Amino acid sequence: MTDVSPEVRAAHWAKTKTLTITVLVLWFIFSFAVHWFASDLNALSIFGFPLGYYMAAQGSLIVFVVLIFWLASRQNSIDEEFGVAEDDDG
Amino acid sequence: MKGNFIDNLPKIYGLYTGGFVVFILLMAILEQVGVDAETIGILFVLFTVLIYAAIGWLSRTMQVDAYYVAGRQVPAVFNGMATAADWMSGASFVAMAGGIYFGGYGYLAFVVGWTGGYVLVASLMAPYLRKFGCYTVPDYIGTRYGGDLARLCAVIVLVVASFTYVTAQINATGTIAARALQIPFEVGVWFGLLGILLCSMLGGMRAVTWTQVAQYIVLIIAYLVPVFWMSSKQEFGLIPQFAYGDAIARLGELEALHKVGELKATESFAGVRALTIEHATAGASALANWKFVTLAFMMMAGTASLPHILMRYFTTPSVRAARTSVAWSLLFIFLLYFTAPALATFTKLQVLDPNLATGIIGKSFSEVASLDWIQKWSNVGMLKISDSNADGILQINEFFMRGDIVVLATPEIAGLPFVISGLVAAGGMAAAMSTADGLLLAIANALSHDLYYKIIDPSADTKKRLVAARVLLIVIGAAGAVVASFKLTGILGAVAWAFNFAASGLFFPLVLGIWWKRANREGAIAGMVFGFLAGTAYLIWVRFMGGAEFIGLDHLRFGIVGMAVSLVAMIIVTQMTKEPDEETQRMVDEMRIPKGASVLSSDH
Secondary structure, eight states, X not given: OOOOOHHHHHHHHHHHHXXXXXXXXXXXXXXXXXXXXXXXXXXXXXXXXEHHHHIIIIIHHHHHHHHHHHHHHHHHHHHHHTTOSOSSOO | OHHHHHHTHHHHHHHHHHHHHHHHHHHHHHHHTTOOHHHHHHXXXXXXXXXXXXXXXXXXXXXXXXXXXXXXXXXXXXHHHHHHHHHOOHIIIIIHHHHHHHHGGGGHHHHHHHHHHHHHIIIIIHHHHHHHTOSSHHHHHHXXXXXXXXXXXXXXXXXXXXXXXXXXXXXXXXXXXXHHHTOOHHHHHHHHHHHHHHHHTTTHHHHHHHHHHHHHHHHHHHHHHHHHHHHHHTTOOSSGGGTTXXXXXXXXXXXXXXXXXXXXXXXXXXXXXXXXXXXXXXXXXHHHHHHHHHHHHHHHHHHTTOHHHHGGGGSSSSHHHHHHHHHHHHXXXXXXXXXXXXXXXXXXXXXXXXXXXXXXXXXXXXHHHTOHHHHHHHHTTSEEEOOTTOSSBOOGGGEEEOTTHHHHHHHHHTTOOXXXXXXXXXXXXXXHHHHHHHHHHHHHHIIIIIIIIIIIOTTOOHHHHHHHHHHHHHHHHHHHHHHHHTTOSOHHHHHHHHHHHHHHHHHHHHHHHHHOTTOOHHHHHHHHHHXXXXXXXXXXXXXXXXXXXXXXXXXXXXXXHHHHHHHHHHHHHHHHSOOOOHHHHHHHHHHTSSSSSOSSOTTO
């Protein structure tokens, strides 16, 4: 078993959970909440697109890509902060 | 030598991409000197399949960790490309734009679902499973929960979901090979299978990884070129994906002009349909919204449960690389998925706009009937025009087409050169082959590692295990080809079912194994068994027994029922039985931090 104290593990996991929940809330908004109101959003326009259509065809997708890159870098700094990142990164 | 190969990857694939571009130019020259479209199509498909087979041959191996997880040394970016090819199947490449063409806004639920699922993969699954160090998904279930029964349940769900999926992919390779090589569909299926096996059999995951990277490059070039070409012809700017808002507005005018949605077809023809749904209008009712979000949710949960995707993240060198790799995967997938709605929009504009030379709706019936592409696709039963009201003009409800041909026929509809049609066929072939490879390998590895080695004969030596894996690969591939040649379901239906099966049985046992330390063997088995059975029973009820849909959940969404049952069963049974032992709890603690040795060693 890796030599990390239970306290450090618990603190690391608490912070990881907070990050994960934040990511999932954003995921929920752009996966479901936004599209539930697509018909209303279509009355607005963005870059010449009806907004509801744009979010489903492009907007949500861009959010997902950015969100995962952000998650990866945030989680890495959390791992480093608690000294539980990998030693020899390949 | 090995290290050298990994360091040189950018150079190797750079050269490969350059070589492919030269090949395309060569084909364009051949076209100019008068070589016919059929020959160019044949050359495209044969040439690319031969390249994949050569990569498969060069990657052959007799080492267990190379065979199962490509030696765990695939860099994040390249694993991202391989995952993107693994992921984007015949359904994404061939059927998606066609689905949007006919289904309009509602169909975008697939686009949202098939991308948003990666957020779940990245946040809930991939890095933790990588730390675990398993070879297959049932390997994780079997070790985390302990016992052969849990492992066996996971194997069964995996096989059912992946096999449903793989028949659709072999079907797609057969369809494309048959058309490009001018051979009967039944022969095309076996040709496709041969190509798939050449890529995967000798080198397992290692071979599949390096062919999938090559296939991604072909498929993304093939998908993007026609869109850029069409939009530059119509002057929508350099990056059409960001600028087709005007095209949507124009479609809105044309829909009013041609009375899309108002005119219903008065005749019907098997396998083809007329356009009756407006392009960008979203349903305003709660039921329409519910259907959109439930479909998107099922595709997301399925993404995070499908073993052929999860096992790609077992191949990265570290947990950190696994995380970054999910991000790269989605970026590479995004390139195709945000292009699909643009492709559907431009193609529809080509057909509907009377001001464009390619427009056919509202033109004289006899003139349209004499067009080359109309005749060609009519001859194979994929398209039909019929002057229902005998006024000599082609109306929107007199033009019938199969959704699956939109991508393949777009170059011809838009009057692009033959070389583009050949390129698109090669891209479709790459998409279907790469997914079929990943799926076949997921099934064969689960059966050889989990069923044969872990349950039946734990004393089998390395050679015996790898021979068994290869024999299984051939047997399952052949079974898939036989089923595919019956053409039981359409490509898209079968794909959606696979997602629902996987999510019903595997989603909660996978996630809770990481996130809920209390989750135990009995609970996981209950979750897999009851979830999978409930989902399957609901599918049979709603699809084959004429049962009434429960709040709009049809056969594309049966996993909602399966997942709900799975979650409830898993929680109740876990609470009723005793918590997992000390050692299992420590295992979960180890999974949650990247540092330290993986839970399972490489010779497990």
